[in-house]
Amino acid sequence: MKKFTLSVLLTFSVILLFAQYPPAAGQEGSTAIKWDSTIFKAWATGCQIQRGLLQIDDPTATYGGYNHASFGTPSIVLGQAKESSMDIASLGDGGSAILTFDRPIVNGDGFDFAVFENGFSDTFLELAFVEVSSDGTHFVRFPSVSLTQESTQIGGFDGLDPTKINNLAGKYRQGYGTPFDLAELADSVNLDINNVRFVKIVDVVGNILEPYCTYDSQGHKVNDPWPTPYYSCGFDLDAVGVIHAGTPYFVSTFNDLLWEVMLTGTVLMEPVDSITGLPIFPMLTTIHISHGMALLTVR
Secondary structure: OOHHHHHHHHHHHHHOOOOOOOOOOOOOOOEEEOOOOOOOOOEEEEEEEEOOOOOOOOOOOEEEEOOOOOOOOHHHHHOOOOOOOOOOOOEEOOOOEEEEEEEEEEOOOOEEEEEOOOOOOOOOOEEEEEEOOOOOOEEOEEEEEEEEOOOOOOOOOOOOOOOHEEEEEEOOOOOOOEEEEEHHHHOOOOOOOOOOEEEEEEEEOOOOOOOOOOOOOOOEOOOOOOOOOOOOOOOEEEEEEEEOEEEOOOOHHHHOOOOOOOOEEEEEEOEEOOOOOOOOOOOEEEEEOOOOEEEEEOO
């Protein structure tokens, strides 16, 4: 009996050690979704970014006078993925981005949305955790897995094996999105998987030393290219595409809006959600009222 139990445990350990997840884009069994696929019904319309350091273990490291990532702007990640190395915003070590949409993401059959990065090959991959929220306050992280070895640091320009990566954005090269299925989070507290309004992308850092390392859902250290002490360091966010979308947010008249009480001349400040305090229209800056006409100014 003991021999049998030991054999089962060893077999299970070997399976875990060599467990394989979907391969690189274009290969049989890959879940990568190309940027121009008609499966996408909507794209992010708003983005806020919290930049991370160039090198998390050395705050004095700078590039171009900055000690944090600075490449790209939040507006550049809005709309459709571009399949371009330059149309991205870099998050830096441990940096994050919160994206909003003009309609909720809902749980459908299969994958519900996809995240795009700008990896220039099938193995040079920079990774990020993905979280979602219905209210902008409570975020739930997808259960990620990184089976990359933890004993040796992946160098700044070294590669990763995508078959050892699951539920981490950046698994696929530029132009191909990494998809996520909300059904995996069905039992989560404070999350309505049929009303996901926020997607948060968090750079994994990639350093395997304490206290800078991060862990996947199984307790493995997430090892990815590090250090990359440049202004484009960390996860390079291209876009987030929605596959299963709910009804677009719609306001029939100005009387339906909950306005933040701030009036300056003929300019009303942007409408704010009464529950979350966040903008109803993430792209809206001002509404100018003149002679009964309304002019919406977008960022």
